[in-house]
Amino acid sequence: MRSTFGGLETTLRAIQAQRLALDLTGHNIANADTPGYSRQVARISATAPYCVPTMNRNTIAGQIGTGVETDAIERMRDEFLDRQLQYENSSLGWWTTRQSGLEQLEVIFQEPSETGLGAQLNKFWSLLQDLSVRPDDANVRTPVLETAENLADTIRHTYYQLENFQKNLDQEVRVLVERINSLATKIAQLNKEIVQVVGVGQNPNDLLDERELLLEELSELTDVNVQINELNSMTVSIGGTLLVSGDDAYHLRTVDNATTGFAEVVTTINGRTVDVRKGKLASTLELRDVDVNYYKDSLDSFTRTLIDEFNAVHSSGYGLDDDIARNFFGGDSARNITVLITNPREIAASNVPGSEGNGLNAIELARIIKDIPHATTNNETLSSFYGAMIAKLGVDADKADTALTNQTMLVNHLFTRQQSVAGVSLDEEMANMIKFQHSYNAAARMMTTIDETLDRIINGMGIVGR
């Protein structure tokens, strides 16, 4: 036999379930714009019906339902998309850093322009030609020296900017390692809280969202390998090096390289170098150790060839006033190239002593720049060596631009797909809100009806003739 108040209980359950669903709708709406938030839904089901078949069961018609209950609060999330997004995010981080790094290199070289190294080299060549035509004219000699000074300044300045850029990249590596460590600590802390909630059989939805968001940020910085166990604890590793396991974070550390002084990324577990392949950290390391070095080395080869070849020809020629052999450029690298000649009359334009009208050596000097291939500049002339260097920078930067555009589109697409599953649709929430509100109202009306029937039994019956 069912209890007199069984109906009240059934209706109460309905009211509670609808209230909870309404509260969830409120939570979803409140977090519609929260980054990383996944919408939550209540899984509801009908409670166990009355009565269960036993030897001494009731003889009434059965089974009869006993109402509704909320089994769980679930978060809508596609785990597979999460991992895909995290993977592609690492590539996005790589190309973002690479594109902006190469863009900075383009700015350093200032090509094509009227002020870049290429234009200065052209101007220097032209003035040497002028000198060969008018070797006895002081008005031509002075500009040759001025342009040579400018050329040397530009080389030194460009090299200084490259070194500075490299130092900034090194600083960036250290900052990125700090951020990775901070994210690892937070993920480990969340692991601890999540395991506690899962342990008592509940769903730590908001904590999971928060951890996924941290992982998304981490994957932009480095490639990560993620494993999640049955207690929903996340193990994170970078290229075989453990970063987070359970509630422990194994931090990374930077060690200064003995020769370069640049930061190497090692793990605090055993001091071994961490093999980062993607993400901003790997890209910054590659820019610092490969790309910037390439342009530094190229500029250095260019400069050393210029100094050596120029001095060899210059010291075999003669200035206006004496037959002393002089070097034209001082220094031995792009870092310290200077112009040694200060008196324009000492420029060795002639290949015969005491011949002020002889410009043959000036022709030879000009040839060093545009006509003669040098072994130290890949068997190319100085000007085509420089041109090839700029072309390579262009190709690299162009490739990075294209790759970044494509990668951004890919990540956007994945993000959209993930949002399609996890995102809050206000329209949907509104519709749900109305649905839950009506259900709530109907349950309340049901309770009123039961109240009225009970009122009839309690207050309206057994009082005949009173």
Next chain:
Amino acid sequence: MRITNGITHHRLVNNIQRGLSRLDTYYNQLSTGKRINYPSDDPVGVAIGLNIKEGISEGAQYKKNAQTAIGWLNSADDVLGQVTAVIHRLQELCVEGGNSSLPQESMNALADEVTQLRDHLFQLANTRHEKRYIFAGQQTDDPPFLFDGTLAVGDPGRFQYQGDDQGMVIEIGTGITLTITHPGEEIFGTDAQFFHDLDAFIEDLRAMDHATVSTTHLEMLSDKLDDVLSVRSQIGAKVQRLERTVERYEAMDVNLKDVLSKIEDADIAEVTMHMMMRESVYQAALATGARIIQNTLVDYV
């Protein structure tokens, strides 16, 4: 696919951003007038552009060198033209002096004119162009011919050549050089022999040596005329060659600049068209944004 407000918003922001970034590309091209502003804009174009610019600057420089050379050659030719005229006059005087019926006074008058002409030739031999002595070989700072009137006729120190036997050399193309001056001794003889010969001519006129005047000196003058004409014909040939060189560089310059412009410069009409198209797309994105952002069921329930 399930579309949420987040997706719509995300896409809208992305599309607006992309539209703006494309617009920016065209704005940049229009405002600089250049299609290529960074090497990455067109790496191949940049490499070709650098080569072409090198070609243009080389062409301009070689053209400048050639024009300077033409200036010098013309001024030398101008001087040698005057020298030729003087030698013609000397030849006339020589023929006159050969006439054995001429009295002493007439011969003295002839000798005086030859002296004047000799001094004029001496001046021509020390001609300067752009502050440099054009007949001094490579010793362009000092006058090539010296005259010491205190020494007796026939003394080698009376007329001296102190230039050298080198010409000035300029480059008019990669590895192509041209000697553009003629040392004075090529024209006026080793150790200024011509002036010594003129001295002897003057002496013989005053000495009434009609026979020597009409044979030795007439021969000497016609030989000298040959020398001068030979140098002038060389100069003429060089000027012609240089003028052709200049023309070639001028034609090359126009062609190269044309190619460079095609590679580097933005086609204003085309870019403007693209920009207008992108602008309308961008504005459509903005307009759509204004409509879709505000409308949800919230507005109606």
